Amino acid sequence: MRTxxxxxxxxxxxxxxxxxxxxxxxxxxxxxxxxAAERYVALGDSYSSGVGAGSYDGDCKRSSNAYPVLWKxxxxxxxxxxxxxxxARTGDVINNxxxxxxxxTTLVSLSIGGNDxxxxxxxxxxxxxxxxxxxxxxxxxxxxxxxxLPGRLDAAYDAISSRAPNAEVVVLGYPRMYQLNGGCWxxxxxxxxxxxxxxxxxxxxxxxxxxxDHGFAYGDVRPAxxxxxxxxxxxxxxxxxxxxxxSYHPTASGQSGGYYPxxxxxx
Numbered sequence: 001m002r003t004x005x006x007x008x009x010x011x012x013x014x015x016x017x018x019x020x021x022x023x024x025x026x027x028x029x030x031x032x033x034x035x036a037a038e039r040y041v042a043l044g045d046s047y048s049s050g051v052g053a054g055s056y057d058g059d060c061k062r063s064s065n066a067y068p069v070l071w072k073x074x075x076x077x078x079x080x081x082x083x084x085x086x087x088a089r090t091g092d093v094i095n096n097x098x099x100x101x102x103x104x105t106t107l108v109s110l111s112i113g114g115n116d117x118x119x120x121x122x123x124x125x126x127x128x129x130x131x132x133x134x135x136x137x138x139x140x141x142x143x144x145x146x147x148x149l150p151g152r153l154d155a156a157y158d159a160i161s162s163r164a165p166n167a168e169v170v171v172l173g174y175p176r177m178y179q180l181n182g183g184c185w186x187x188x189x190x191x192x193x194x195x196x197x198x199x200x201x202x203x204x205x206x207x208x209x210x211x212x213d214h215g216f217a218y219g220d221v222r223p224a225x226x227x228x229x230x231x232x233x234x235x236x237x238x239x240x241x242x243x244x245x246x247s248y249h250p251t252a253s254g255q256s257g258g259y260y261p262x263x264x265x266x267x
Contacts (some may be wrong), residue, residue, distance in 0.1 A: 038077035041100045042068030042199055043093055044111040047174060048084035052238050052249030060085035065252040067259035068109055071267065090114045090152040094159045101163035105267055109166055111172040116152055117141045123248050126192050127240060134192040138199050145202050153210040161214065171218050171264045172213040172259060173204040175225035175237065177248060182231030219262040228258065
């Protein structure tokens, strides 16, 4: 009789353990199955193709160090298509990148808008023509971002939704370029750096609003790049460099430490 209570306790422990294991195993299996079933398409411009991160494949400069490839390597999806291309604008996404999308697509990533707003030209102006020309060119970009870009983003987002109606779409933004009052002793003026950062903030705000209105997730990479801008002690962005096309793009560390964690958390 003295053994009845210990026996009941032992049986109770075994039953509870069995129930716990049965309760958690299906969830773990479901998570693994969901990852394996992902059909992922990576769209966008040079920030998605991985310009600046090295190890390129083809004219679009798709890098094996770009965040879409890092995600693919970590999660082993059922399929992966990488159509992001250096220099792409919203029209290029619509006309040249949507081929792999269909109703079976489950995940889409995208960064777009910077080239539409003329950021490459603006940066060239800032580097070569001085502060006044820089600020004027940045103000032109701001006018475009506020007035014209929302409609261009809507068109690209609508096209993605139409081609991949069942996909989760994650839109990635752009980092601020400069750490103000940082360690740069040469180059463009502090006023020019502040103007560039302000335009980047505006681009992020507009993009986030358009993404939200389409039901897409938005990945703000500015916090991830904080402390790693140009003029910081640990830069994840190229300043003027060679090859010249890598200038003002994330390094491999910017892709792995900045873009990848933000995308991975949302996907």
